[in-house]
Amino acid sequence: MAEYLNRIGAGLILLDAAPLSYDWVPPNIVGREDEQGQLAAMFASIGTPGMSCRAVITGNVGSGKTVLSRAFGDDLARHLAGIRNIQPVHVNCRNHPTTSQVLQRIAKALDDRHPDRGFSASEVIQGIRRNLRTRNQHMLLILDEVDVLLRRESGDLLYQLLRIDEGRDESGTLSLILISQEQVLDQLEGAIISRFGRSNHLALKPYSESQLTAIAAQRSTLSTRTGSVSESILTLIGQASADTGDARVAIELLEAAVMRAEKGGFREVESNHVQRDAASRGRVVEPSVVDELNHHEQLILLAICRRLRRDPEVTSGDAEKLYQVVCEEYEVKPRGHTTFWKYLKTLETRGLMESRTGTASAGRGRTQHITMPQSLPGQLENRLEHALNR
């Protein structure tokens, strides 16, 4: 949806919904000063021509790996302007899980006229090298969710990237940051580990209650009217999300509370608008439950989650239309009405959603109103997208 439409409906509390979404990039990172310092130390020599640096960042879901590394790349480029020309390139390997897809992304990021096919991996790598040399750029390559690539293809690509300057009279073409939820170091072959060094590993801890409160505060300041979200509400959100340590849970609790208060016509968010119980019950949905669903059940659930992030309920008719939109996005043909209904019932039997028959459904028979009291739709949405992109 176009971002500017987020402003429609903004009123008593809400000024701009954009900062309440996960995709929104915060202007600065909250509460990770020590870790930012450690990362900077690992990159101490990057200002020197001819030098390359490396780091591995690991941490649980929602611990800020992606946002921290992207901000680092941008900050570094700005900081070193005039000293060394740093070009940050971020590739998410879950969305691009093969060597050729990753290389394609890098080549395109550096030069959007790069042809889509027709070159071998080593040709693309040498093309990337030449391109950087000609423009006198140093690439800071961030390979996010790199475990997906390693599981599929082992460390071949990493090895080639690390050796990009070998056999030439050159050095310092690229620096590398690897990101993973898991301890990838153990999966890497000896040759690669020795090039990274164990001291270049930054392990992000789950966020504490006060860090989560601060993250929620940052978003609330930028999205709501001054005074409409009190400190005690932000503390409540920090507490409710503390056992997950996941910044997304804090952000989602804030978003849901603001939306509820706004829709209810309140001038301030009140404590009962914060779905405290959903944060802890949300974890009842284990990843395996999502994996056990068939493809179309996952697509239907994804469609429902997306709507329920914003609204307390969705009708079955709307859910079917939203499902068709999701099918288009994933380039599959939607199943017919009867199958859709069957899958909807499966999702309900598995406890992933609840439905009740609407009162105003006389004409059309069986309109259902779907809710998701057991889980946080945004968290589930994230998990589904991961499963669908595998």
Ligand SMILES: Nc1ncnc2c1ncn2[C@@H]1O[C@H](COP(=O)(O)OP(=O)(O)OP(=O)(O)O)[C@@H](O)[C@H]1O
């Ligand atoms: N320290 C922080 N300051 C401000 N916002 C943050 C911070 N940490 C995380 N966030 C926000 O929380 C959300 C989740 O963070 P992020 O995507 O970086 O987590 P992640 O560790 O990469 O998770 P995953 O393992 O699922 O990829 C994002 O919207 C991000 O902007």
Ligand SMILES: [Mg+2]
């Ligand atoms: Mg991430």
